[in-house]
Amino acid sequence: MTRVGIVAVGQSKFGELWEHSLRDLAVDAGNAVFKDLDTQTKGNITKKNIEGLFVGNMGAGSMAKQSHLGSLVSDYVGITGVPAVRCEGACSSGALAFRHAFHTIKSGEMDVAMVLGIEKMTDIDSNHVLNALMEAGDFEWESLAGLTFTGLYALMARRHMKEFGTTRNQLSLISVNNHKNGVKNPYAQFRGEITIEDVEKSTLIADPLRTLDCSPITDGAASVIIASEEFIKKNKLDNVAWILSSSAATDRIGFFNRRSIVELDATKLAVKRVIEKDRVNMKNIGVTEVHDCFSINELVALEDLGFCEKGKGGKFIEQGEIKLDGQIPTNTTGGLKSIGHPVGATGVRQLIDITKQIRGDSLNQLKNVNQGLALNIGGIGTTSVIHVLGKD
Amino acid sequence: MTRVGIVAVGQSKFGELWEHSLRDLAVDAGNAVFKDLDTQTKGNITKKNIEGLFVGNMGAGSMAKQSHLGSLVSDYVGITGVPAVRCEGACSSGALAFRHAFHTIKSGEMDVAMVLGIEKMTDIDSNHVLNALMEAGDFEWESLAGLTFTGLYALMARRHMKEFGTTRNQLSLISVNNHKNGVKNPYAQFRGEITIEDVEKSTLIADPLRTLDCSPITDGAASVIIASEEFIKKNKLDNVAWILSSSAATDRIGFFNRRSIVELDATKLAVKRVIEKDRVNMKNIGVTEVHDCFSINELVALEDLGFCEKGKGGKFIEQGEIKLDGQIPTNTTGGLKSIGHPVGATGVRQLIDITKQIRGDSLNQLKNVNQGLALNIGGIGTTSVIHVLGKD
Amino acid sequence: MLSVPVFWRMNKEKYKMIGKKCLDCGLVIFPNRKNCPSCDSQKLEEFGLSGKGKIYSDTIIRVAPDGFEAPYITALIKLEEGPMIVGEITGVDIEDVEKNPQGLVDKEVSITFRKIMLNENGLRVYGLKFLLE
């Protein structure tokens, strides 16, 4: 089986970009990734080499009245004609599109593919965005009962606090860390540091979660180009982030139907496959992107990924283990909290930031990073997608 | 590279099924395909063997307030936990999901996968369905200009009539043929034969297209299970429809931006790949499913696929070449026109009907069919997906 | 806009709390399914639930989706027959609840029927809510 690597990355600005349409965002990310492709390959590889497009997007239908993004994006970024498809799995749509591209190359069908994650969220009123995001949950038994996305995570947070003694302060530390990491990120929606007091004085959205526990509503797009080992070797490309593992799992759509609401089976199943099937040694992971749509999600995910014991996530964070100099530096460029969370773009943006840590050109570059892991979550642990990238 | 074959098929009833929710439809198709799996494998293979789920759906977000169908469907059909994803490319979503599953098996990632196409269209008012379907086109320059999906195809029809002298009568013959083929189809939405007069007296929707030129608004789901050659041989499965080619291509999203509006480049590009890359001899194709969302689309597609010359589609149909005893029997079980068109389900339903012709258990079984081709189109020739299935 | 059948389909479940019981493994199923989520059996019979249960976790929704009016309390309720369900807790003073960091966890509740939301046509949608015992 051929190996597959990431050869170029690029993204648009993330933020409330009223002057940018869905297609403008796609073009910005496209132009950025093609510029990086030019740099990385010294002009030898261009968009003419792209054989397929895989778009990650959750809700352009509901939020921008536009579906069929495979065609729209290939058209506007200038690769009209290629096979193109949109993948969706709520907030994990970006990583699922990447996974589709990865398997298509591995199958021998093509050598070079483009992945583009995108979401345009500010073309509809913000209360309608709430409704659109709840499409990720169970419409009949959650949305119609008045539950919101923040509400779902609030239920998780309160139960985690009860069972394990997790504190308000521990949750706040997550937001503080991610904002701190995002200060230098030119693409980030929010670049200011915040304090624990800021988090704890921010408006309650769904008790116990407050504004600064939540990732924002964001417009943005992110793109990577991946290629087969044969292509990479033939064209003598270096500076490649190799895909060492791609793993996905799902859980029941209704949060009320889960085995547990403080331990997410989809993540546990996905990480099991990473270790057992793809033989990744988790001790080698030097950096991680962990889906922090809400502070509590990052905490629970760190436990489910096995970086600490179940129930000990709060302590782990308190001890500074997720900081840039901690045991497992997490969301080193700001996470969803600071960079923003254009739903379909996030999974691809995470892979860009891991790639940069592997290549050595991250804005918060760590030393001696050989492998990095990205966890992209759709819904409330409903779909978990893990990718591990490495130097070789 | 491993070969991949279809080992089981099943579908729900197609129609206006108010008493069925989105998830009910999924379960009906799931139970049907697992029942066929049981029959075909004499009970040796069950849903426990399924390693991944690929859902085709266009608009559950807009039409049923529900996204994240990978999780919802895997949960309700009883395969919770498997990697699951939804693929979208407007009306070609079903074939795109199938293509994703095909490449994932070919890549060696898994041996057995389930594909399920689904659309629930009657949970919202029918004028909102029109808006939702236009998400397949260019929102800014087509939807906002008041164009409908039927309107787009009407523009194609009028131009084709002008350039090639295609007649009203020739278009009518397509609907007549498809309805005739659907009479015995127990899953079909409309099982009555219609006459040329019926078509020509039916209400104008967008001149020159009338009600009986158009496929209906339909609820339904369709599913297939595919497996790797190793798995098929190890388990001594026979009665398999092998996937001889999977090919896709796209065109610009805006119909106004095309090279031609009477010849669809995406289909021409896709069929070129079928012939040149996968070395299919089109002369061996004994049966075809051609996307007849509108009569004019079937006519243009027959030309673009090369079954007749450009501009001669009308004549070809007049000569009876698409009939069950014609040169290339087309939509032998009723097509979208008679069976109905639950958008995301259609591409999978087409593959079910080709599989049955290959296996020998079609309701209108043809003799000596070794290979069959299905063309699933998204938008107005915006995405074209072709699959060729064969006996070996 | 959502059509009438959406609400009508869930009539039996939402207004009468009629679920299913698996004849093969005994599992009580609510909301309804055609296949048992535990043993995959399709042999299920109708089964009425008591509507009594205990709060497993809860939150105060302060920013509501379209059709709902914040603030209100939404909880995950473990029904006494086994299944969990999401429901609004009504008839309590939110100012009392918000003072307690544990919320209403472990409190016993029983079912009632109330207006849930206004749909897009401005029509009232009724459904199940819960009262503290």
Added chain:
Amino acid sequence: MLSVPVFWRMNKEKYKMIGKKCLDCGLVIFPNRKNCPSCDSQKLEEFGLSGKGKIYSDTIIRVAPDGFEAPYITALIKLEEGPMIVGEITGVDIEDVEKNPQGLVDKEVSITFRKIMLNENGLRVYGLKFLLE
């Protein structure tokens, strides 16, 4: 509901028919793009179109989407500078047009501005339509 920026973003194009011209290959681009669809150049300058053109194909929309009122004539128009665009033909008698199986194909048109639709808030949205010459 669609927010104001959606309509505001297309202001220049839809109200003044200002497109782009590629400085590398000379292509006239309308609606706007950031990259030339022919040669992929990003060196584009603003370019005003005359708003004159010829009907390439047309139809009478008799079942309209939300916000529009049927019947009306919608056409693909080939602008004299090259690009094609979709627009409503206004100021013609639909009863005359429907008698001709060729519709309005090859007729010359020029641009005008009119109410296009009512949006979800009931506000009028204006945009370009075409008049027969």
